[in-house]
Amino acid sequence: MIIDSHTHLFDVFTGHKIKKGIVNYPLGITMLLEWLGYKKGSNNKTPNKIIRYLALYDNLKRSKCGTIENLLFYMSENKIQKSLVWAIEPFVKTKELIEIYKDNNNLLPIASINLFNNPDIDIVNEFKKNISDKVFGLKIHPIIQNIHPASEIFLNVLEEYAIYKKPVFLHTGSSSVVFREYNNYEYGSIYNFEKAVKTFPDILFIFGHMGNNTPLEAIDLAKKYSNIILETSYQNNKIIKIAIDNIGIERIIFGSDFPYSRQYYALKEIFKLKISCDNLEKILFKNIKKIINI
16 A cells, blocks of 8 residues: 655645646656656755746646646556645635545545735634544645744644644745745745744644755754654655664655655655565555554
């Protein structure tokens, strides 16, 4: 069995509608990264502006591949039985994903609330609308939603959310999302999350992309706090092995970040690991099943 712990549908950057059906992947910088086996250095700092813009342009094109039909097709191609689909309010809404889940129970929704430039948010009411037994966690994207992980509102959200006893899924690492005027791509920097992780030890925090361009920092913080789980998208097998050696196999989960990274190449790095079948199964599905209680 394989569960992809990190996928998206539709356009998470703008909320623009995309066409239905099977859409071929465009050529671009991410395709080169996939072909190279995600070899981008072990702990790169923020990519320069040109690289970020190229990656952003590539991501905007890949958003068009985020159709239900595409996700189901690539899941079948790669023998993936279930995918966790992450909402990012207000651009991809929780209710949309819950409706999809009704017809496709192998696409498990991860909820979101509208934090985007919304300082007066009624957090309790937002959770009442979006958190239920039909969702498997909460997604927060500090950069797209323009919310600093050490801010008061971020911590208030976690305080209200703690009663649900579900994990929090986070974008971590810098980002190519620079087309907004906020210049906030460093909101995803790893140590920005330390205050939240330390303040709420009973919440499991899933670090999406394992810190992206700074995986060694993510591993370092995860060594310090046992409530951090590292998700593998955009990391090569050597980095994933370092994570295993430092924090243990039980805190590593497979994810691809479909459609922004193809599932085939993300899985390829997992299968390169020289580990036992039982440990391989832990990364591919056993760990995440335990985390989301399915």
